[in-house]
Amino acid sequence: MTKSISFLVQLSAFALAIASAPAACAAAITVPLPLRGAPPELLAAAMVALAALALSVLLQRRSRTADERSRSLELQLAAERSALADVENALAGSHEVLCRLVHGQEGVRESERSRIARDLHDELGHRLMSLRVELALQQAAMRGTSPAIHDKLTASIANLDASIWAVRAIVAGLRPIAPGTTLRQAAERHLAEFARLHGLDYRFDAGSDPLGQPPTDRETDAVLFRALQEALANVAHHAQATMVCVALVDSARDITLKVEDDGTGPAVHPQRGSGLDGMRERAEALGGTMRLAGGRRGGTVLSVTLPVRRESLMA
Template sequence: MAKRLPRRLAIGAAFAASTPAFASVPLPLPMRGTAPELLAAAMVTLAALAMAVLLSRRTQAAEERSRSLEQQLQAERRAHADVENALAGSHEVLCRLVRKQEGVRDSERNRIARDLHDELGHRLLSLRVELALQQAAVRGTSPAAHDKLSVAIANLDAAIRAVRAIVAGLRPIAPGDTLRQAAERHLADFARLHGLDYRFDAGVDPARQPGDREADAVLFRALQESLSNIAHHAHATTVCVTLVESASEIMLKVEDDGVGLAVPVVRGCGLDGMRERAEAFGGTMRVANGRRGGTVVCVTLPARREAIPV
């Protein structure tokens, strides 16, 4: 009866016999008389060595691929960081340009306001004085001329008020006034002109230092733009303005009880310009529907902005 091989040796022998690399190798003459157990063990050992070499090569290839992917990932991360730095630099440059443009606009507005006040305003006042003197001179002698002069003086008074309103609009905050004083005065004039009710709430943190005049001008322009939108689009009856000044930020909120947000209104009311100016000064602007109807515009700016050379 033939001696049976152990199970492991039989499997190894079968594997070695089925491997083309070993099946085609003739056995050396000294090994032809070797016991089948030793022959199977040798075959298994050779097969194990071959598999170890194959696994080593595959492991080395996998490690090389892993290193290549890691290098590619590092390169992509560096490229991503470079892009982010470039975008941050572009955003900072854009903010500087917007601030510079806003400063140039304010300077030009101040020049126009000064010319209107000093030249046109004084000439209109002088003309009114002359007409008033002429009216007094013909009071008892020519009633028709007196009436015509009265009409002319009334029209001249309206022109003087219009010039003063234009000058006030061009000069957002008069020298010596605070943002609170300028905002409250502008809101009162707006409500009286358009026949609206209004409420003005303001709070100032005692620890707050004097604010940035440029930032105050941006907030005042936002108030002007918001009120202009209310006058043209909202059909509101009441306007509420809240101004909160703290040591870290300044918040302006304008709320009305009108028709609320509508697509044509949002596209044509200059909100993009308001948001651009707010972001250029490190702030934010939000527009939403009010809880009881109407629209809420909220602009927040940092109270103190680091000086950045333009």
């Protein structure tokens, strides 16, 4: 009994020495002399125990290493998330500043357009009308006395009428939507006048106003109306179209202006320039989008979608 206890004590000490020794030194540890004469069964059990203990120590070391790596990766991931959050905050701040700048620029543009339209109407328009009245009086005076001068005055009055009409068209294009006029009314009038001047067929579809909903705010209407003007100008200059269709869809969440023509399409005439870029900037500043694509039957489809902003909500 005493010999067995002594053997177990020596075996435990040997196992602890093997387990606590570094891997490089484990091979240098020799079996103690008292264990060399032990029975083979006990020696085999001792080797199994030593292997189990060594494996346990190795697993513990690997577990600690894995935990350390996991903590390091978690710290690195947290740092990257923090950096990403800072970048997103910076981008959000830059976008907000950009939107404010675009809003400010658009306000300045509208004010300048209104001033130019007012000056053209009040100064140039009135002077042209006064000149036309004088020429008409001269024409009437020369009716029976000098036919040649009468004919020249008639031609001059015709040219002057064309100039007056051109000034009125410019004034109408510069002015925003008149007070008391809805976007649908202004868009339909502008489209009808555009089609008449350029000899195009047109179709206007605006549906009906959402029941119980207040009208959209003036800024949204102004951006959509300017988009319509720019789109129709591109149709006149590039599309070589014979038909233009305008749709205005107002839902509970957004409002969309769609302009489609049957012309040559964006692949032939890419319609480069600052007009479309400015239109896209104004739409994005209000949280909207602008898309330009080819139509199903040729031509070009331009659509501008803005989130709905009601006048009652802006008050």
